[in-house]
Amino acid sequence: MSDINISALIENRINNGILGQWYPVAKTVQVNSISPLGVEVLGEKLVLWRNEKGLVQCLKDSCPHRGAPLSHGIIHKDHISCRYHGIVVSGQGTIINVPAMKDCTLEGQKAVKAFEVREFYDAIFIYIPSAENPKAPPLKAPKEFISEDWSGILCTSVWQTNYRYALDNLADPMHGSFLHAESFTLGFGSKEDLMDVEKTENGFIARRTGQVDKNFDWVEFEIYNGTMFCFLDIPYPSAAGPGGSMRIVGFVTPINDSSCKVFFWRMRRVKGIQRESWRFLYRAELESKHWKVLEQDREILEAMSDNARENEKLYQHDIGVGNIRYTLYSQAKLNVDYDQNVENKA
Ligand code: FES
Ligand SMILES: [Fe+2]
Known part of the structure; x- marks a missing residue:
């Protein structure tokens, strides 16, 4: 098969979602x-x-x-x-x-x-499953899920946009200072900055270079065989109770080529009585604020056209976006190369 056709297969695979992955699909209470x-x-x-x-x-x-x-x-x-x-x-x-x-x-x-x-x-x-990994590899759990120190509340939302835009959005901390500038927690710090990317053992961190823990200043992606998720911290004022920054652990599940479902665990480092008070405060006070922020993401992404990426002009801040796109490309290429090898041998 020609290189052009292989490229089209890879693009198609990315657009429809990577095979050989664990995806969250529902809350446990829904089943x-x-x-x-x-x-x-x-x-x-x-x-x-x-x-x-x-x-x-x-x-x-x-x-x-x-x-x-x-x-x-x-x-x-x-x-x-x-x-x-x-x-x-x-x-x-x-x-x-x-x-x-x-x-x-x-x-x-x-x-x-x-x-x-x-x-x-x-x-x-x-x-x-993928052709190369028909049997599931272990589902790799975020460390916060298996630690007693963290308590999390899951929120999910269906977004009428291709999942790639939801991942781009997560890999792009700079949007916090603009899109969410009016919010409870994301109005702080400078609006001008540079970004860098650090490679980690299992993925990468995309971060602002000029400030840390003032706003949504960094995001880390962890990428394993069969599991991919990210996490980021949102600094909290003391009025938001104990536990320091709120951590978001995020997974994005492609539904089809024009919609996706986001799974965000809103987590804080709280135990015992603090845990109970945070969960109460969250339900009573913070949850509606968080939904407003999440709706801002949903609205801007849903308003983008399906082919927005074909006309974009990226600049330095999009370095995290570039990294997540390269990750998807590499994963899709594995799916497609395996299929091609099988086809060539047949
Ligand atoms: S029994 Fe299911 S379609 Fe007939
Ligand atoms: Fe956002």
């Missing part, structure tokens, strides 16, 4: 054993439900008979049945029963793709 939940990830429709033991099951949301969505079906403990003609499918994707026909040969067939699931820190993560 129960009463009604199935349909979600979309990288353009793939999936159904989720909890079995008898409370474990989350995940299948492609398509009945093996004639493709009706299983998310409209009925949960039977480990299994789910289709609303259309009643076929029963197990959590592993095997057809258990075809009630409309005795001894139907479909029974026993593994006919629906099943996905690996992890439930972690109030979110459900699904592994979207």
